[in-house]
Amino acid sequence: MNLPTAIDHLRKNSDAVRILVQDMSDETARRKPDAASWSVLEVINHLYDEEREDFRAHLDQILHRPEEAWLSIDPQGWVTERGYNGRRLAESLANFLQERQRSLEWLAALPEPDWTLTHSAPWGEISAGDMLASWVAHDILHLRQLVELTWSNTLAEIRPFQVRYAGEW
Secondary structure: OOHHHHHHHHHHHHHHHHHHHOOOOHHHHHOOOOOOOOOHHHHHHHHHHHHHHHHHHHHHHHHHOOOOOOOOOOHHHHHHHOOHHHOOHHHHHHHHHHHHHHHHHHHHOOOOOOOOOEEEEOOEEEEHHHHHHHHHHHHHHHHHHHHHHHHHHHHHHHOOOOOHHHOOO
16 A cells, blocks of 8 residues: 555545535535435535544554444435535535545554554455545545536536537536
8 A cells, every 4th residue: 555645646636626616606516416316515524524434533443443343434324414415515615625634644644554454344354455545436436426416517507508519428
């Protein structure tokens, strides 16, 4: 596991999140393409809570407290329980970016982590390296989701005009 590369990916991913949503209105950020989809606000607040309560916490647990029971999380439930879609985008984005900065500093300060250390999670063993790799991949999955939401919001905003000339989505 190349820690500097992973840190660089996490930094660039948070920059991409910021660029995609920073100038969006709260109204647009609350819009959902359909009832089953998340809004931009829900994605950003999910990333914020995952930063604090999942990836950094679980990686720290794997590396430093393997004897403790796996930390319980409920990312799907938090969306409604914590009222993500009722929040303000500017504050939500700032919270995520601040928490990401804490994570980057924490990761950079790790003294030669052993990426092969494992912890027993509810679905089986997970290594520290798997957790860090999953953290980077999780960002990319949600970047894709934010791009899809940007596409959907753009289509809603430019009606009645068509985008066929742009190419297939």
